[in-house]
Amino acid sequence: MRRFLAGALLALAAASMAAQADMPEGKWWKRPRIAHEIGLTDDQAKRIEDIFVRERPKLIDLKANLEKRQFELQTAMENNAPRPDIEKKLDAVENARRDLQKTRVLMLLDIKNELKLEQWEKLRQMREDARERRGSKGGAQKGAFRYPAR
Amino acid sequence: METHRATHLTDEELFGLALPPAGEPEALPPHVLSCGRCGRALQEWKAAVIDVGEEDVAPVNARSAAEWRAAEDRTLESLRHVTPRRSRKPIVWAAALAAAVLVAILIAPGRQAPVAKAPAAVAAAVPSHASEMSPQDAADDALLRDVAKLSRGDDAGAWGGLVPDPAAVEEGRL
Numbered sequence: 553m554r555r556f557l558a559g560a561l562l563a564l565a566a567a568s569m570a571a572q573a574d575m576p577e578g579k580w581w582k583r584p585r586i587a588h589e590i591g592l593t594d595d596q597a598k599r600i601e602d603i604f605v606r607e608r609p610k611l612i613d614l615k616a617n618l619e620k621r622q623f624e625l626q627t628a629m630e631n632n633a634p635r636p637d638i639e640k641k642l643d644a645v646e647n648a649r650r651d652l653q654k655t656r657v658l659m660l661l662d663i664k665n666e667l668k669l670e671q672w673e674k675l676r677q678m679r680e681d682a683r684e685r686r687g688s689k690g691g692a693q694k695g696a697f698r699y700p701a702r
Numbered sequence: 703m704e705t706h707r708a709t710h711l712t713d714e715e716l717f718g719l720a721l722p723p724a725g726e727p728e729a730l731p732p733h734v735l736s737c738g739r740c741g742r743a744l745q746e747w748k749a750a751v752i753d754v755g756e757e758d759v760a761p762v763n764a765r766s767a768a769e770w771r772a773a774e775d776r777t778l779e780s781l782r783h784v785t786p787r788r789s790r791k792p793i794v795w796a797a798a799l800a801a802a803v804l805v806a807i808l809i810a811p812g813r814q815a816p817v818a819k820a821p822a823a824v825a826a827a828v829p830s831h832a833s834e835m836s837p838q839d840a841a842d843d844a845l846l847r848d849v850a851k852l853s854r855g856d857d858a859g860a861w862g863g864l865v866p867d868p869a870a871v872e873e874g875r876l
Contacts, residue, residue: 577846577847577850578843578844578846578847579835579839579842579843579846582835582839582842582843583834583835584834604842604846608842608845611845611846611849612845614849615845615848615849615852618852619852649852649853649855652849652852652853653853653854656849656850656853657853
């Protein structure tokens with residue numbers, strides 16, 4: 553049972569890494585150019601929107617929680633709090649980050665499942681092209697996905 | 703202003719300038735060119751002449767001196783009952799100003815001045831492409847970008863100041 557769970561978690565982690573790496577950031581399904589490029593149907597866009605709307609309250613809460621924990625840690629560090637206190641707050645930050653990450657990745661997986669394979673590939677290709685363009689221009693921020701210029 | 707007063711053009715002179723005899727080029731006195739009041743008055747006269755004149759050009763060109771005087775008198779009489787056009791100008795300007803403000807408001811969201819934001823919000827500034835979205839979608843877009851950065855740990859955490867950022871060192875920012 554443990555092995556099964558470990559395997560499932562590993563698969564989830566791998567899938568999540570893939571989803572994160574290839575999924576454009578932001579509300580890309582609402583960008584007409586991307587939607588047109590990958591042939592996103594209205595029905596697909598609606599289902600993706602439904603997934604996001606379902607998860608939005610959770611994302612807002614978890615994001616706020618993470619920011620609060622970050623603030624607490626920052627305050628503790630600025631006030632030269634004892635090491636154990638800072639360690640606890642650091643754990644709290646990382647736990648909050650993990651919770652947020654988990655919710656986000658599961659949402660991305662749900663969104664990915666709404667796309668056809670070729671749509672997914674096009675989305676990946678668009679992101680790859682954007683990365684290359686960004687790389688050739690230089691000076692772009694790490695990890696910041698930019699959509700192709702119109 | 704006082705220096706101009708003695709030389710301001712009379713209504714008759716303005717009328718003559720606003721409706722010069724056919725075939726004669728309009729020669730403006732130097733005073734009209736330098737006096738804003740007379741310049742404006744001449745423009746109003748011209749506009750009034752256009753408003754009031756309902757006759758065809760050909761009969762106008764064929765007028766005798768007496769007919770010209772009669773037309774002048776009629777125009778003067780009409781002008782005394784016409785609301786000065788000057789009063790319409792503020793409305794026109796107000797409309798133009800309102801239109802300009804509206805355009806500025808519509809354009810402004812894409813180029814807002816930087817304001818103090820939470821670190822994550824700064825890191826996930828909404829790109830200009832957000833302008834093609836509704837306000838709610840743009841807010842959602844910003845949320846998703848914030849979440850992505852926070853969950854990846856790209857944001858400057860509380861411990862960010864403990865060690866120098868290697869990239870910043872390389873770029874000579876530190």
